[in-house]
Amino acid sequence: MKRTGSGGKNSRRNGSSSGRKRRMTSRSPVRFVVCVKNKGYPVSLELGKLYRSLPDRNAEQHRMRRVVDDSGEDYLYPSNWFIELRLPPAAKRALSSVSV
Numbered sequence: 596m597k598r599t600g601s602g603g604k605n606s607r608r609n610g611s612s613s614g615r616k617r618r619m620t621s622r623s624p625v626r627f628v629v630c631v632k633n634k635g636y637p638v639s640l641e642l643g644k645l646y647r648s649l650p651d652r653n654a655e656q657h658r659m660r661r662v663v664d665d666s667g668e669d670y671l672y673p674s675n676w677f678i679e680l681r682l683p684p685a686a687k688r689a690l691s692s693v694s695v
Contacts, residue, residue: 623692624650628662628677639664639673645690648677 622681626648635638640662649669651661660672682690 614661626650627680627682627687627690628660629680630676631678632673632676634676636672639670640676645680646677648679 628646628648630644630646632641633642644661647661647663649661651659651671651690654661654671655674658674659667660674662672662677663669
């Protein structure tokens with residue numbers, strides 16, 4: 596798998612956040628995904644775990660998905676490693692209020 600320019604040679608993840616935690620705003624659609632594949636990243640991604648996903652059009656054009664990990668940082672992973680969930684509004688609100 597090709598690493599992104601921000602992922603170092605010994606980096607454990609594909610992409611890197613900008614060094615600051617992104618905030619979910621009311622304008623950003625809240626997306627939740629379930630990890631179904633984690634080849635080479637078993638410590639970073641847990642199979643069957645629910646993650647927040649941030650919209651990133653550039654990443655999507657490259658079949659990547661920006662996922663927020665347990666530390667609150669976001670990284671790029673292949674899109675086919677996740678299944679996006681369609682949740683009822685009440686579930687989205689409840690999950691969005693949970694801090695990392």
